[in-house]
Amino acid sequence: MKTKKFLLSESQMPTAWYNIVADMPNKPLPALDPRTKKPITAEAMSQIFGEELVKQELSTERFIEIPEQVQDLYKIWRPTPVVRAYNLERMLDTPAKIYFKNEGTSPAGSHKPNTAIPQAYYNAKQGIKYLATETGGGQWGSAIALACQYFNIDLRVYMVKVSCQQKPYRKLLMNAWGANVIPSPSDTTQAGRDILAADPECSGNLGIAISEAVESALAHGEDTRYCLGSVMNHVLLHQTIIGEEAIRQMEMAGDEPDVVIGCFGGGSNFAGIGFPFIRRNLCEGKKTRVIAVEPASCPKLTRGEFQYDFGDTVGLTPMMPMYTLGHTFQPANIHAGGLRYHGAGSIVSQLYKDGLMEAVAIPQLETFSAGMMFANSEGIIPAPESCHAIALAVREAKKAKEEGKEKTILFNLSGNGMIDLYAFEQYFNNKLQDHELPESEIRRAIDELDKIIK
Numbered sequence: 342m343k344t345k346k347f348l349l350s351e352s353q354m355p356t357a358w359y360n361i362v363a364d365m366p367n368k369p370l371p372a373l374d375p376r377t378k379k380p381i382t383a384e385a386m387s388q389i390f391g392e393e394l395v396k397q398e399l400s401t402e403r404f405i406e407i408p409e410q411v412q413d414l415y416k417i418w419r420p421t422p423v424v425r426a427y428n429l430e431r432m433l434d435t436p437a438k439i440y441f442k443n444e445g446t447s448p449a450g451s452h453k454p455n456t457a458i459p460q461a462y463y464n465a466k467q468g469i470k471y472l473a474t475e476t477g478g479g480q481w482g483s484a485i486a487l488a489c490q491y492f493n494i495d496l497r498v499y500m501v502k503v504s505c506q507q508k509p510y511r512k513l514l515m516n517a518w519g520a521n522v523i524p525s526p527s528d529t530t531q532a533g534r535d536i537l538a539a540d541p542e543c544s545g546n547l548g549i550a551i552s553e554a555v556e557s558a559l560a561h562g563e564d565t566r567y568c569l570g571s572v573m574n575h576v577l578l579h580q581t582i583i584g585e586e587a588i589r590q591m592e593m594a595g596d597e598p599d600v601v602i603g604c605f606g607g608g609s610n611f612a613g614i615g616f617p618f619i620r621r622n623l624c625e626g627k628k629t630r631v632i633a634v635e636p637a638s639c640p641k642l643t644r645g646e647f648q649y650d651f652g653d654t655v656g657l658t659p660m661m662p663m664y665t666l667g668h669t670f671q672p673a674n675i676h677a678g679g680l681r682y683h684g685a686g687s688i689v690s691q692l693y694k695d696g697l698m699e700a701v702a703i704p705q706l707e708t709f710s711a712g713m714m715f716a717n718s719e720g721i722i723p724a725p726e727s728c729h730a731i732a733l734a735v736r737e738a739k740k741a742k743e744e745g746k747e748k749t750i751l752f753n754l755s756g757n758g759m760i761d762l763y764a765f766e767q768y769f770n771n772k773l774q775d776h777e778l779p780e781s782e783i784r785r786a787i788d789e790l791d792k793i794i795k
């Protein structure tokens with residue numbers, strides 16, 4: 342009998358996160374205060390984020406211990422399985438071996454609780470009673486709601502108004518885990534009131550929701566902080582448990598991946614699966630290809646520029662060095678909501694600049710088609726974001742067949758698609774399309790950025 346799933350016992354779960362900054366030949370450039378253009382101090386950052394999280398944000402230590410209480414909560418669903426996709430291999434008639442790491446098994450259905458739990462833990466330990474955050478599609482909001490529940494933190498989630506209406510189940514998940522979900526723009530903040538005064542029908546966007554969440558956190562006082570589900574160094578750090586587990590599981594399988602793949606929004610699940618494998622390239626002379634997959638309609642790595650930009654669409658956050666399409670870039674309304682972000686975090690951007698990882702952009706229809714192949718062979722409905730990783734795994738497997746070569750592929754299934762079935766409904770009804778992205782649209786947003794920076 343062939344083994345299908347490679348499972349670690351709880352006692353084999355890694356007990357430290359991996360901080361790739363320790364091994365990077367060129368360290369990421371610092372985030373800058375937009376007013377002074379000087380590096381942001383830990384003190385300034387600590388007014389917004391939990392103290393220990395700020396320490397991790399700036400840390401150069403190679404491994405950071407996972408607190409015992411966080412390990413205990415991880416064990417509700419971790420270690421997650423690595424699965425050999427025999428049925429998908431057969432469907433593709435490929436000599437390639439395809440493995441996937443299933444992060445869709447968490448209570449919230451994605452990898453995001455890997456960072457939500459430590460973020461709630463460190464804030465609670467510091468005495469924080471309230472957290473504020475924003476959510477677009479609702480995946481981050483539901484993960485942090487789950488985490489805050491464990492630590493008796495009151496959570497306020499500013500959810501883009503139009504998503505609230507389109508994705509009622511995500512909102513209900515957050516409510517079930519005790520969070521207060523506020524459709525944004527709202528009348529609870531000055532930013533929201535100003536926008537509503539100008540346009541009472543405004544349906545909201547992520548930039549407005551961030552402004553409201555940050556304002557709400559700052560206005561609330563000493564026992565309140567803000568939190569974020571991707572992009573930042575500490576978020577990427579927490580996700581590395583994925584790759585640390587996967588390395589052990591690939592050893593159990595007796596296989597060495599030639600290619601490791603993750604879909605790419607702000608970089609957290611990609612970093613999670615990829616950074617531990619990049620460590621082996623940097624420190625052990627391995628030659629694993631580590632590839633990020635972004636949507637063709639939001640191609641910050643493959644078509645963006647490396648420069649300082651804001652993390653949000655309004656221009657409130659510190660300026661970070663990143664591959665970016667410009668923070669005013671408006672991606673097409675594709676159905677992988679979690680990948681519609683204009684920039685890449687500063688660690689990933691530096692790694693990509695230094696040629697230590699690769700990136701590919703794939704159009705929407707190809708990703709849904711690959712997602713359906715996966716659902717029909719392996720039986721799991723993937724999140725629309727994860728379909729991007731599957732699509733590249735399929736491309737690589739087809740190439741292996743054409744070349745008659747053996748190859749081992751590992752991709753991260755960042756989430757399941759059970760709450761995103763409406764996206765598949767649109768796909769089945771031929772309502773989805775590929776969006777051409779003209780160079781002029783990218784130029785416009787980057788030229789606009791140039792003007793602001795200078």
Ligand SMILES: *Cc1c(COP(=O)(O)O)cnc(C)c1O
Binds near residue numbers: 572609679724
């Ligand atoms: C949020 C999300 C993503 C994109 O975010 P990253 O930080 O790039 O990982 C991808 N997949 C799923 C399932 C998500 O919920």
